[in-house]
Amino acid sequence: MANLKDLKNRISSVKSTRKITKAMQMVAAAKLRRAQEAAEMSRPYAERFNAVMAGLAASVGGSDSAPKLLSGTGSDKVNLLVVMTSERGLCGGFNTNIVKKARAHAQELLAAGKEVKILTVGKKGRDQLKRDFGDHLVGHVDMTEVKRLAYSDAQGIAKDVLNRFDGGEFDVATVFYSDFVNVVSQIPRAHQIIPATFEASEDEGASTLFDYEPSEEAILADLLPRGVATAIFSGLLENAASEQGARMSAMDNATRNAGDMIDSLTIQYNRSRQAVITNELIEIISGAEAL
Amino acid sequence: MAETMQFDLVSPERRLASLQVTSVQIPGADGDMTAMEGHSPTITTLRPGVLSVDGPDGTADYVVTGGFAEIRADGVSVLAERAVPKGDMTQEHLDEMVEEAKSMYSKAKEAFENEPGPVDDAAKLLSDMVAMGEHMGLTAKQ
Numbered sequence: 001m002a003n004l005k006d007l008k009n010r011i012s013s014v015k016s017t018r019k020i021t022k023a024m025q026m027v028a029a030a031k032l033r034r035a036q037e038a039a040e041m042s043r044p045y046a047e048r049f050n051a052v053m054a055g056l057a058a059s060v061g062g063s064d065s066a067p068k069l070l071s072g073t074g075s076d077k078v079n080l081l082v083v084m085t086s087e088r089g090l091c092g093g094f095n096t097n098i099v100k101k102a103r104a105h106a107q108e109l110l111a112a113g114k115e116v117k118i119l120t121v122g123k124k125g126r127d128q129l130k131r132d133f134g135d136h137l138v139g140h141v142d143m144t145e146v147k148r149l150a151y152s153d154a155q156g157i158a159k160d161v162l163n164r165f166d167g168g169e170f171d172v173a174t175v176f177y178s179d180f181v182n183v184v185s186q187i188p189r190a191h192q193i194i195p196a197t198f199e200a201s202e203d204e205g206a207s208t209l210f211d212y213e214p215s216e217e218a219i220l221a222d223l224l225p226r227g228v229a230t231a232i233f234s235g236l237l238e239n240a241a242s243e244q245g246a247r248m249s250a251m252d253n254a255t256r257n258a259g260d261m262i263d264s265l266t267i268q269y270n271r272s273r274q275a276v277i278t279n280e281l282i283e284i285i286s287g288a289e290a291l
Numbered sequence: 292m293a294e295t296m297q298f299d300l301v302s303p304e305r306r307l308a309s310l311q312v313t314s315v316q317i318p319g320a321d322g323d324m325t326a327m328e329g330h331s332p333t334i335t336t337l338r339p340g341v342l343s344v345d346g347p348d349g350t351a352d353y354v355v356t357g358g359f360a361e362i363r364a365d366g367v368s369v370l371a372e373r374a375v376p377k378g379d380m381t382q383e384h385l386d387e388m389v390e391e392a393k394s395m396y397s398k399a400k401e402a403f404e405n406e407p408g409p410v411d412d413a414a415k416l417l418s419d420m421v422a423m424g425e426h427m428g429l430t431a432k433q
Contacts, residue, residue, distance in 0.1 A: 038304070042303055044301045045370055052361055150304065151303040209332065212333070213334070214321055218320075219336050222320075223336070230303060233303055
């Protein structure tokens with residue numbers, strides 16, 4: 001039987017673990033609210049942007065003069081996967097789910113005889129992908145220093161991606177991130193950014209005929225690189241919210257488990273204490289009887 | 292009183308304005324234009340400049356760079372990559388933006404030695420920035 005002192009130490013150590021996970025949960029809850037707000041604030045921009053782009057793409061897309069960012073390079077041999085994960089752990093299956101999705105995609109492409117290059121954003125994804133796809137990693141963006149996501153962060157990543165594209169390093173780019181549904185559910189998603197795809201909203205846009213100034217092609221050429229940045233930015237924001245959501249529920253579970261553990265350890269402690277007392281009593285009584 | 296229309300100014304990070312206005316002066320890439328209610332539907336890209344809104348509640352000025360404006364008969368949406376209320380614009384902001392434009396210009400000069408297109412674009416961006424600063428009474432460091 002475990003001795004009393006050991007049990008006592010175990011209980012106090014689990015108690016302090018519970019304090020830490022509880023604190024982490026509350027911090028994550030506060031950060032989640034902020035991240036969610038940021039994600040919501042960015043939505044009007046992304047929605048309008050995509051609606052306009054969808055209209056533009058539909059009218060220019062068919063012609064030969066369409067920019068490469070929209071029509072593609074004409075091949076899909078080399079694929080760039082931009083895998084966005086978090087910088088910190090202790091957030092349940094958040095990073096693993098994104099990486100799993102990216103890994104499945106990469107294996108599929110490799111099996112089809114295509115070339116795969118991986119750009120990671122966030123340390124955790126790189127650590128996990130390094131094992132299987134070490135040779136395919138072409139770059140890493142460190143977000144440790146970023147306290148509050150700004151559009152310029154997304155612009156930096158977009159610039160990197162576009163430079164690689166202009167340099168002919170890849171034909172197709174896909175971003176991987178986690179879509180925030182609610183606190184308990186985050187869905188990993190893949191979104192192709194080059195060649196650009198826009199979900200056309202049916203309700204408007206198609207019905208109105210716009211004048212374009214300067215020409216449609218010029219506007220498209222100006223806006224497509226911005227579209228890449230916008231797509232990356234919304235991915236980053238969704239990811240930030242998802243990360244905090246995942247951490248919050250993971251820490252909630254951990255806190256509950258620690259509570260259960262404390263309960264069972266306390267029962268065990270009380271039982272052993274009782275046993276020790278009973279033992280002592282038996283010794284005293286049998287000693288007195290022997291006299 | 293003139294008819295009003297819906298005006299939205301959004302940047303990727305937040306919505307700066309959403310109100311009823313009578314007219315909006317937009318710094319378009321091909322020149323300034325003023326949109327009022329009933330304007331023909333137009334999409335134009337922006338050059339760095341000052342966007343002025345005139346409405347029943349008074350006027351407001353915003354400094355915008357990069358992005359586009361979508362004019363519909365019933366309203367105007369401006370999607371600017373960076374937008375700052377003119378009152379909040381300081382010398383530091385301008386310096387930072389001019390600095391950025393300058394570095395883009397020098398990069399473009401290196402990268403496209405024999406193609407004038409991108410270099411001219413970058414040069415235009417830089418001079419737009421400087422002109423915008425002068426317009427606002429701030430001087431750009433040369």
